[in-house]
Amino acid sequence: MRSGTLLPPVRPWPATAAGLRSEVREFLAAERAAGRFIPACDAWLSGWDESFSRRLGDRGWVGMTIPAEYGGHGRSALERYVVVEELLAAGAPVAAHWVSDRQVGPNLLRYGSEVLKQRYLPAIAQGACYFAIGLSEPDAGSDLAAVRTTGTRVDGGWTVSGTKVWTSGAHRAHALIALLRTGPPDGRQRHVGLSQLLIELDQPGVTIRPIISMTGEHHFNEVVLGDVFVPDEQVVGTIGDGWAQVTSELAYERSGPERLLSTFVLLDALAGELASRAGDADAARAVGRVVSRLWAGRQMSLAVAGALADGEAPEIAAALVKDVGTRLENEIIEVARMLTAAVPDPEGAGMAGLLAQAVLHAPGFTLRGGTNEILRGIVARGLALR
């Protein structure tokens, strides 16, 4: 019988981690004290603040792993992890640069041409260049290989037509990193013929329409591409390799601390409110339940981050982080509801406002980045193949 562990070993923190953590905490405390942000749930989706992103860029905390020759800082993936989890735990507004920092930077470093690296990486590291992700379409959700947006070969590039949906921040982003069909599928092999293109959003043929969330907020968009010309130099990696490129990004996308911490600000506020009730056994048990799970989930996420940094591809473990972590984000809301007298109020301060944000954002936790059901299918197939 094949035995073995599901998880790579946790790597030790780099020696610089503790100092870096303190610096980020001091910065965040100063930002809060100056009233530059109010901690919010799910702020990595909803907290779009370009000046905040630039201040982070000034500190060297965006695009940290990008080498100095491309305007970055040559820091390690685990150093980036420190910064990112501190920002998330504080509920800081990191949405503007989120996609650039988390996946476009690493993707371009891995697959991008020299031209693309020179063009985008320095601005990403400044916290000044923002991307939207063009994966989902009206008829391609969980079934991503069903994308119908097409690139047609023309002189010097591709003419792109199709519609992307759920593109967070497209109305403010500079460019879209899109998966589209540039060639026919090979019979039933639908992963063949897909490519990744970087599409500048401020150009003729691009129409961006808002999709308003039930919170009343505008994060999502429909992006209609009508015969948009994309020059060859905007192709990421190799034409036809889009599927492999996108799926290799997903391990990063699924295993990061944002899959655990979307409601941490609520838990922190709850703990503050309950601190005077430390003798209340029910409260202690409920808080201990989510805290122990969060602590363990963080160790899982760190294990995957370390493995990714060492060039491994722990896909099963990455999918598990997202499944376990996003369910925990929901459980925190339920624990908070049980223990506080506050009721959700979108206009309320403190617990009431945080509860409102958490409850209304919660359905998205287990949908975005691949639904948990799809992820569990990946896990099960991976286990069977081991």
Next chain:
Amino acid sequence: MGTGMSAADGERELLRQTVEDLLAGHCTPSRVAAAAGSGWDAALWRALEDTGLTLAGSPEEAGGSGGDLLAAAGIAAAAGAAAAPVPLAETLAAGMLLARAGLTIPPGPLTVAVARERGATLPRVPYGRLATTVAAGSGEGGDWLAVIAPADRDETGQSGTGRNLAGEPRDEVALGGAAEVHAAPTGTADYARRLLRLFRSLLIAGAAQRALDLTVTYVQEREQFGRPLAKFPTVQQELARMAGEVALIAAATQAAVAAEASLPEEDGLPAEDGLAAGDAVSAVLAAKAQASHGAGIVAAIAHQLHGAIGTTEEHRLRLTTTRLWSWRDEDGSEAECFAELGRAALGAATQAGGLWPWLSGSP
């Protein structure tokens, strides 16, 4: 994939393989099941003792076989996976505890218990009927360790015996006049409690992984409606939920071992002022909390996916699940660990920066 593998990793990997092979040879389902009658498997114990595996993690000067906590942890997890019917994890913990107190490790199987007071009768001591009990306690005169060999007991013997759901002995041990009592460094009783929790968590981690492995194999082999169960999306969903719990337990126990191993040391042992270190206390509590919590989920899904055959005496699944159901309640159930950790969390929440500095282990 061993890109970051050091020499120490290599040695540990070799040790892991040795232990797993030895256990696999001995812990056949029939022998594990039979041991529940006699209380343990003496032949397995001899094989483990002969190879020095029962005292890994304790220095050779104290009578141990050397190696670090990580080595001992790997052995304990392997024992959990194999459902080894011997007090291996208990002996590893006892050796470390005795060595820390500067005492010589006696031969034979050992077990650990935490006593409320000196004259107490210790309830449900693992393998108490046949192992030398190392009892830790603290009182006005400071911390102490009492060592009492089975032969020295002033009891008539079998009166206070019991078993857990897996048939492992859980016996009353009286700290009578025959027990040698030694003064021990401050924090020893806390250290004992932490080691018990840590090693119990490791046993659970091994057993949970085994339950998953058995289930993955079963759903690939068992066919219904003309195809293997593994092909059904509903089965896949449950299998993945189970894997999530198994991975979470693995992550938690691994991190707790790392926290314990990173305590300050003196001469290869935890330094006296590190014995009650807050970080390791919380890490081990969190690990046991999640191990105990996950054990029930893992066992339930394993049985659901195995169907009725898994509930029978002849099927090996029960050797693993009865241990998961027992071990989750031993050395601190999740309710107990949740409450203790929750109190610590709420205490931390009053500090500057709130919960996060405490939770992230970086105040």
